[in-house]
Amino acid sequence: MNYFLRKMGFYVVALWAALTLNFAIPRLLPGNPVDILLAKLQQRGGTVTPETREAYALLLGGDDSQPLWNQYVDYLNNLLHGDLGVSVSYYPAQVTDVIAQSLPWTVVLVGIATVMAAVLGVTLGAFVGWKPGTWLDSLIPATTLLAAVPYFWLALILAYFLARVLGWFPLQGGYDVVLDPGWNAEFIASAIHYGALPALTIVLASVGGWLLGMRNMMVSTLSEDYVLTAEAKGLSPRKVLRSYASRNAVLPSVAGFAISLGFVVSGSVITEQVFSYPGIGGRLLGAVTNNDYALMQGLFLVITLAVLGANLVVDMLYGLIDPRTRARS
Structure with a gap:
């Protein structure tokens, strides 16, 4: 129980730190979203007055003339109410609406592709590591070559x-x-x-890392005493592979999968740009290009929450799968 409480406490602190950084970083960047909207208004022949600027500042989430602490409190209060502000790029749309429209596309595309790459790579890696030096080892140079190829080029x-x-x-x-x-x-x-072609690109580019990592862990695990003992007992090779070797060799891949699954929400910016896919990656690039700080802040928040959530779940499962983790903590 202490292990799980410590983990929960760590992630609560990490969440607070992430929210604070998410508040601070956009305010350290040059430019101002209010000035960008006012410039667009002037280009269309509108008149800019102090009252207009104040109205736009309130519309985008608060008055930047207030003390930083007051802005921080307002920021946290808005988060609690699900208010991420108004997007400059898609004005007058709310940031939450923009994210809600794009997030399902990325989660389905990148999520399914990531799961497929992990399952395929880990499964092949287990068999390749079980019989090293066979013809299956010839798969490794081909897959690692694809992983080394620039993503946009592939x-x-x-x-x-x-x-x-x-x-x-x-x-x-x-x-x-x-x-x-x-x-x-x-x-x-x-x-x-x-979505089949973008998914194929993601699978081909990432399966090599999973395969190589699992293969190396299998080779290392085969020399462990518990595997040698299982073989000496006369257990079938399939039983030794499934219940002893691969079960322990897969543990590092579980932690890696948590990180990959968390970054699913961020999407694959390059792949989505190449295929003009309507996901989070394209929205993030557009937000950076247009200095849309509210949208950037909202996207970074969603990505951070996804990564922390995925790692929290896997940390909890890791403690159940491997009791040695709880003993060391």
């Missing part, structure tokens, strides 16, 4: 050959624009068709 190559030359997949977009988004078979089939 995406462009796959887009050119599989989409433009062979025509197997659509080149850009998240679904057929003639369809109305909704939970119907036609739209879901279109979304799967459009």
